[in-house]
Each structure stands twice: as C-alpha cells, then as structure tokens.
Amino acid sequence: MRSDNFSKGVARAPHRSLLKALGFVNEEIGKPVIGIANSFNEIIPGHMHLRNLVQAVKDGIREAGGIPMEFNTIGICDGTAMNHIGMKYSLVTRQIVADSIEATAMATPFDGLVFIPNCDKIVPGMLMAAARLNIPSIFVSGGAMLAGKHKGKRVGLSDVFEAVGKVEAGLMSEDELAQLEDTACPTCGSCSGMYTANTMNCLTEALGMALPGNGTIPAVYSERLRLAKRAGLQIMEVLKADLRPRDILTREAFENAVAVDMVLGGSSNTALHLPAVAYEAEVPLSLADFDTIAQTTPQLAKLSPSGSYFIEDLYAAGGITAVLHRLQEAKKLHEEAKTVALVSQGELAQVAKVLDEDVIHPWTEPVYPTGGIAVLTGNLAPDGSVVKAGAVDPEMLVHSGSARVFNSEEEACAAITGHQIKKGDVVVIRYAGPKGGPGMPEMLTPTSTITGMGLGKDVALITDGRFSGATRGASIGHISPEAAAGGPIALLEEGDIIDIDIPNRKLAVRLSEETLSARKAKLVPHDSGAKGYLKKYATHVSSAAEGAVEKY
Numbered sequence: 001m002r003s004d005n006f007s008k009g010v011a012r013a014p015h016r017s018l019l020k021a022l023g024f025v026n027e028e029i030g031k032p033v034i035g036i037a038n039s040f041n042e043i044i045p046g047h048m049h050l051r052n053l054v055q056a057v058k059d060g061i062r063e064a065g066g067i068p069m070e071f072n073t074i075g076i077c078d079g080t081a082m083n084h085i086g087m088k089y090s091l092v093t094r095q096i097v098a099d100s101i102e103a104t105a106m107a108t109p110f111d112g113l114v115f116i117p118n119c120d121k122i123v124p125g126m127l128m129a130a131a132r133l134n135i136p137s138i139f140v141s142g143g144a145m146l147a148g149k150h151k152g153k154r155v156g157l158s159d160v161f162e163a164v165g166k167v168e169a170g171l172m173s174e175d176e177l178a179q180l181e182d183t184a185c186p187t188c189g190s191c192s193g194m195y196t197a198n199t200m201n202c203l204t205e206a207l208g209m210a211l212p213g214n215g216t217i218p219a220v221y222s223e224r225l226r227l228a229k230r231a232g233l234q235i236m237e238v239l240k241a242d243l244r245p246r247d248i249l250t251r252e253a254f255e256n257a258v259a260v261d262m263v264l265g266g267s268s269n270t271a272l273h274l275p276a277v278a279y280e281a282e283v284p285l286s287l288a289d290f291d292t293i294a295q296t297t298p299q300l301a302k303l304s305p306s307g308s309y310f311i312e313d314l315y316a317a318g319g320i321t322a323v324l325h326r327l328q329e330a331k332k333l334h335e336e337a338k339t340v341a342l343v344s345q346g347e348l349a350q351v352a353k354v355l356d357e358d359v360i361h362p363w364t365e366p367v368y369p370t371g372g373i374a375v376l377t378g379n380l381a382p383d384g385s386v387v388k389a390g391a392v393d394p395e396m397l398v399h400s401g402s403a404r405v406f407n408s409e410e411e412a413c414a415a416i417t418g419h420q421i422k423k424g425d426v427v428v429i430r431y432a433g434p435k436g437g438p439g440m441p442e443m444l445t446p447t448s449t450i451t452g453m454g455l456g457k458d459v460a461l462i463t464d465g466r467f468s469g470a471t472r473g474a475s476i477g478h479i480s481p482e483a484a485a486g487g488p489i490a491l492l493e494e495g496d497i498i499d500i501d502i503p504n505r506k507l508a509v510r511l512s513e514e515t516l517s518a519r520k521a522k523l524v525p526h527d528s529g530a531k532g533y534l535k536k537y538a539t540h541v542s543s544a545a546e547g548a549v550e551k552y
Helices: 002-006 010-021 050-063 085-089 092-107 122-133 157-168 174-183 196-207 222-241 251-264 270-281 287-296 311-316 319-329 345-351 409-417 444-452 513-521 532-540
Strands: 033-038 067-072 112-116 137-139 148-150 153-155 374-378 381-387 398-406 426-429 460-463 475-480 497-501 506-509
Touching: 002 010, 033 050, 033 092, 033 222, 050 067, 050 112, 050 222, 085 092, 085 532, 092 112, 092 122, 092 270, 092 532, 112 122, 112 222, 122 137, 122 196, 122 270, 137 222, 148 174, 157 174, 157 444, 196 251, 196 270, 196 319, 251 270, 251 287, 251 319, 270 287, 287 374, 287 381, 319 345, 374 497, 398 409, 409 426, 409 444, 426 444, 426 497, 444 460, 460 497
Parallel strands: 033 067, 033 112, 112 137, 374 506, 398 426, 426 460, 460 475
Antiparallel strands: 148 153, 374 381, 381 475, 398 497, 497 506
C-alpha cells in the first residue's frame, strides 16, 4: 500500500512516532489510510455543513477497516464574489484546489481519497486532482439547497439577482426586494437551481466518480448523511478493486457526462470544467464534441433558472440515474462505463425509473429540440463560444443588433442601470477572458439586471468572459480567441452590427476581413494590470476553448 511509506519497517519509526503524536495507536498503524479532502468553510452556504458529512464518511471508513485522515482545501462563494474584483479570483481557485490536493496527497501516502466538494470551482478542481493523482477515489458532495418561497412562489438565488433589475426598472419596491432576500436561500447547500455547482455535482455522478444520489439529494436530508457514510464504506471496496480515476474517466464517461448535461440544460461553465478534467485525465474533449452531442441529444428537463423546477424536484423525479435511464432508452448511453459503485452505468440505469415526466420529459416531448448548451462559431468567435441555448427566449434565438461595447463589467452595469441600453442592442463585454480579466469573471449581474428590467427578450450580451449557471437569456460567453489574445471581439466598435443565430450555431459581425485586418493592425496590446496570483494565472492560462487550464 502507499501508506507503507509511513507505517512499515524500522526506517519508518520516525513516521510512526509522528502518527502517534496525532493519536494513532499501534492497532491502527498498518491499516489502509484514506485521505479526506474536505472543503468546509464558513463563507459558502454550500460548505458550512460539510463537517457533519465528513464525520459520516469517517464512520464508514472505520467501519470498513480503514483509517481516515482529513485535510482541507480553499473555496470561495461565487455569489458573494459577484460584480467586484473578487470574481476575478473565482475560476483561478479551481487550479489552487487541484494543486493543493495534489501536493497534500503526494506528500502524505494515502491509499485512497474521499473528496467532499459542493460548489462551483471546488467540484471541478477536485475532479482535476483525482484525475491527476490516479489514486482510488470517490466523491460525495454537500448537496443542494432547498428552494425558497416568496409570495407563494418557489424562488432561488437567481431571482434575487433579477429582482435588482426590477427595482432599477421601477417594477419592484425595495421593501419587496428585502423580503425576497430573506427567503430565497433558506437552507445550507449549493444554490437550489441547475446552476454550476449542482450541474457539476450531477455530472460527477454521470462520470461515475460518485454514488447514485450525489447530484440531487438535498443538503438537509438525512439521506445525504447516509450517502456520505456509504461513500466511506465504498472507498474501501474501490480500494480493494484497485479501481482508479483514470479507469473511470474514459472518453465514454465524458461523453455520458456531456449527454446528461445536454438533457438537463446545465450551466455553460461545464464547457470549461469538463475539458479541464479531461485534460488532467489525458482524454481529448473539445467544444466540437459538446456541439456534436448537443445536436443529437435534446433537452428533457427545464430547471431553474430557465424553468420552475429545482434540484429537489429532479431528486424526487428519480435523480441522475433516471436521466441515465432516459439516455439508455434512446441508446445514447455508454453502458459499459465504470463507476465507483463497482457496477456499470448501464446496470445503474437499468434499475432506475423516471418518477415524474413533468420534470424529466420523455424523448417524444423534449423541452428544447437540441441539447441545452450550444457552441457558436463565426468571424467573431473563430475558436467557438458557448450559450445556454435552452434558457434563451424563442424571440432571441436569432437576433441582429447594434454593438454597445464595454471594456469591463463595471462599465456595462453602469450603462444598463443608467437606462442607456435600448431594445435590440447587443451588449459587448470584453477583456474579461482567462488572460484579459484575468480570471474570466462571471457576468451574472449584467445578465440578471437586463432580465429583471424586462429586456431579456430584446437585448443580447456577448463576452469573452463567462456566465453564472444562474444566467438565462441570450448570453453568449467564452468567445475565443479572447480580446486580450487579439481575438476579433477586441476589434468591435460601437454600432457594428452583430448577428446571432443559435439554431445554426453562428456568431458574426458584419465586417469584411479587410476591415477586421485593418483594425487589428492598430490594436494596442491589453494590460490588465494584474498582480500576484492573477498575474501568474494570466501568464500560463490557456484559451477558454481549451478549458482555461494552466499550461507550463
């Protein structure tokens, strides 16, 4: 075992002495040691309860004859980081999470690992670490927050962001906004809609790295504790089987995950995170793969922010195994894909049932004819761009409008709240990509404000940055190459006409190649002024089209 490196032989006496300083007794030393990567902190609602889950995991590990050793990773809350400099640090933490776990697990010879993530960048960061380390591993997330209630309607965090726009437009009072903010986030857990955190937790299950229920059991349900205990028991079985992450994270597993993503209409951030995990697993996965799968996999579920259902409803409808069952019905599931349950995805799907067809539609009644995510290309995005197509109002699927160009989110938000954006406009926010931001900040504030002000069916927003999973509307992100790399989005000027055609996967500006070349010749290199970790990140980060991974 790896743990023999600090437990066996005369030369390891100093190591055992240090283990005894931790409280280990002789009867424990020599048993399999399971590292627990915990992301508990007191700054994220999705993570505030994770110590309880970790205790359940530890109980399971000990019951099965292993020795748990817990350590922590960092994590930030995207919601509270939104619309200020903090959002530049969101995506970059994905790399810090992966690197910190790699360092800890290489320095400490764990035999297996249990990963306890829940929100946004922590889930993919941990998946990247698992793929990189290739030590027997299992994931158990903290689970989703329950939906809130306001005036008899169920609500989530995205409703609060959109309500800000309603107040700006005079459509809601500040008193009602205060009532909404008191009720929208009623429990611990990752925010209640099919936002990035819940999308990634669902896809971790679809990849085969978590037990059934990981993506959808609500955080406050005791079933979540039981799942954690089972994960502690199961990691010992995974260890005995010597099943490693790269045995699970195959090309077929990633295709299953993308297909589930398309059925669910998940966050557009998956087009960054799944390729980043695949990169660590040395599996090719591109934006073109996303679009290929999207073209043949319709969206069957419409969850918040694009619909009225929440993660708790997906759980009650049968969860991710029910979605896998749908894919199996249509022969779109790689059934032989391995899982930490030590049975195949096909076997899990076979016994699953769809319990509510209003939540998970049948194939004959899709909520959107293609997958929930679309990849657009054209002279404005030669390497691709991403839109949550299933969350776009039908009126905006094809749109042409005049560019309103801003070099920062702050400038754009000031113009939006200042009523300077008119119907038909295409808001352009550039120098917000992985290098230009740096950090590729999310754009939930401008998109939700546009929607809240009643302009969601009339105004589009395009950016080389990205969007929160809580975003809906004609919001096109990840435009590559980004402005800081000299991409065409850097060449746009006020009044240029931009054509958006989501069904035909096109994003273009009505300018000739000659005009674009002439503008590029005059382009001044962008200086983000980044310092510290952001400067390091900007120096090494790849294009959004490649998952925005750091390359050295």
